[in-house]
Amino acid sequence: MPGGRLTQQERQQIALGLADDLAYAEIARRLDRPTSTITREVMRNGGPTAYRADLAHRATERRTHRRRQAAPRDPEAPAQAYGRDAEAVREYEELFTTVMMASGMPTMMARVLACLTLTDAGSLTASELVQRLKVSPASVSKAIAFLESQGMVRREQGEHRRERYVVDDDVWYESMVASARAIAQLVETARQGVRVLVPGTPAATRLENIARFLDFVSESTARAAEQAREILRTKPETLSGSTAEPRSDRG
Structure with a gap:
């Protein structure tokens, strides 16, 4: 190769x-x-x-x-655990961030979420995020507020009364549930529009179809998240010696 x-x-x-x-x-x-x-x-x-x-x-x-x-890397940057290749980890973090951005997440929010997700502890303080990402405290604060509003990050009290921002297994479940609720709100709004625009008219019919589609998506998302929640609580089996590459088709 x-x-x-x-x-x-x-x-x-x-x-x-x-x-x-x-x-x-x-x-x-x-x-x-x-x-x-x-x-x-x-x-x-x-x-x-x-x-x-x-x-x-x-x-x-x-x-x-x-x-x-560019200047040499910060000598105080955290060392990689488990014998990981630091450059490979950096490139993967960039890829993970880029994919989340492509899904619609703002840049700084994607960077913060990627940084938290790829940390073994699954949590960092604001100062640790500032140091790792080389950004301002205000940028981190804004990103955390957004991610928290989406159910993707939670706060917990750390040592010396410092808040830690946590991304764990249940965060992804809660995020999916929050997404389903947001879609359900769009459904209700679309159906209000049907009444305003008079049922049976072209515009009202369009909104009704949108509402039906999103209603199905919302219910399916919530149901799938509930059914799959147990997956987040189980450790995947380690296939020793496996060289199989995960499927990475588009979409």
Whole structure:
């Protein structure tokens, strides 16, 4: 399997694969690259609908140039546990952040959530987030307020009365439930519009169809979250010696 950075020719092949609506795994197979490499390349350069090989290549060259000119990494940065590759962890955190941004999450909120999620303890203080992300305390505070409102982060009292921000298994369940409630509110609003616009008219019919669709999505989301909650409470089995790569198709 070839190593190193993607070439311009490989990026052109990625663009052609996306145009043909190929899955990331299939594009990766054709280029003899890991699926994660293709996923990261596409998501950090506009996503599957906006990816352009020439722009992606120039953007990568600019990032490489900035890294070469950047100051050495903070010597006080936390060491990686379990023998992890620090650079691989950094790149994965960037990929995780980019994918959440592509789903609609604001940049700073995605960075904070990724940082918390990829921490073994699952929790950090505001000062630790500021140090790790190299951002202002105000940026962290705003991101935490947003994530907390979405049910994705909770607060708990730490040592010396310092608040810790926690992302644990139940947070993802609560987030899905909050999402279902938000969709249910849209359903109610759409049905109010049906009454205002007079049932049977084109606009009212459109709103009624929207309400029916979202009602189904809301109920299905809440039901699936409840049924799958137990998964979050069980430890996955470790397959020793397994080299199987998780499926990473688009969508």
